[in-house]
Amino acid sequence: MSKLTITGQKRLSGATEVQGAKNSALPILAATVLTRGESVLYHCPDLTDVEASLQILRWLGCKAQREGSTVLVQCDGISRHDIPDGLMRKNRGSLTFLGAVLAAVGKVRLSLPGGCEIGLRPIDLHLKALRRLGAVIKERRGWLDCRAPHGLKGAAVTLPFPSVGATEDIMLAACTASGTTTVTNAAREPEIRDLADYLNRCGAKISGAGSSELVIDGVQALHGAEHAVIPDRIVAATLVTCAAMTGSDITLKGVVHSHLRAVLPVFEDAGCRFEAAGNELRVFSPQRLHSMKIVRTMPYPGFPTDAQAPLLAAATVADGTTVFMENIFENRFRHAAELARMGADIKTEGKFAVVEGVPRLYGASVEAVDLRGAAALLSAGLCAEGVTELDGVRYLERGYERFEQVLSALGADVKKI
Secondary structure, eight states, X not given: OOXXXXXXXXXXXXXXXXXXXXXXXXXXXXXXXXXXXXXXXESOOOOHHHHHHHHHHHHHTOEEEXXXXXXXXXXXXXXXXXXXXXXXXXXXXXXXXXXXXXXXXXXXXXXXXXXXXXXXXXXXXXXXXXXXXXXXXXXXXXXXXXXXXXXXXXXXXXXXXXXXXXXXXHHHHHTXXXXXXXXXXXXXXXXXXXXXXXXXXXXXXXEOBTBSEEEEEOOSOEEOOEEEOOXXXXXHHHHHHHHHXXXXXXXXXXXXXXXGXXXXXXXXXXXXXXXXXXXXXXXXXXXXXXXXXXXXXXXXXXXXXXXXXXXXXXXXXXXXXXXXXXXXOSSOOTHHHHHHHTTOEEEEEXXXXXXXXXSOOBOOEEEOOSHHHHHHHHHHHHHSBSEEEEEOHHHHTTTSTTHHHHHHHTTOXXXXX
16 A cells, blocks of 8 residues: 655645546546547546546457557447446446446446445436436346346436536437437536537537536447547646645646636635636745635536535635535545644534634644545645655545656655655
């Protein structure tokens, strides 16, 4: 098991390229099973979650290989429709194979997916939507057996909550279904738009991606295509946090500014300044952050739940009180107890966390139990006095590509052992 040692209170400087988005790469990789011919995916992050999806593709009979940041996939007819429990448990994003494999071969058998334990993430929205499209689904002892005995057919689907995963599964299942599928209250995240862009390059007919109303006209077949995965907005937000907590000025390259519209104003409230030019974003941080008053997580375009943990870490050293209201997942303050070991003053109850800023944090041995919590603890270690030892690096590596190297190149003292 790997650990990180972080010697804190080092100012960061310089520029870094933001990696490709994990939450785009995973559904796009699942989508390749619908295609014939080769797909070339540029800017595909090298993460354990992404590798798990590549392993699923190979299990299904596809050819999948990585060349640097480029992934090449060829799925000219998959040879099986089942996905083993061991592969499904590696990441939550594997659930997008449900709609993709069902559409590709008319049946799929898989177990419930794994991932971080950040709270209840029911799949009933996925199943209800697929049933609307003509799927027959049996649930037995943690396994899903799905078939489309009469083929998938377009339908009107209204989601009670704009679920990203359910929206992706519907898109994948409906692309080659007969007729037209409409999705009301669809998720609007940039990653949804990115998936639609890839599918449209493959010959799909999807309109409205990025809005709450999606229209998918089914086509007979899809072909491979070239596509560049969008930058990861959560990694960008985490890098901003690292700069903010260390009073640093850094430049992020390869960002899409519109994807950060809900995040940057919160950091501006904390005293940070930003200069945007082209696809670059320069971050200027104050000597000490101000409190951010109230932060509410919401579906996109609201403040993203995935950025809550790093921002909460920043609030621990801000001047004043910040209140966090977590509206997406009910178990997303598990990093608070570990931050308290470093001297943070945090009180949590239900979906609320009240953070009283302290003058400084102190290095300690801490353990991450989920992906974004790991990023929060690493950010805290960067500004803490002394040495922080972070266990649970496997969680960080699910979403951050060689992050210790990225931070070290900016001047941090982070070592993987």
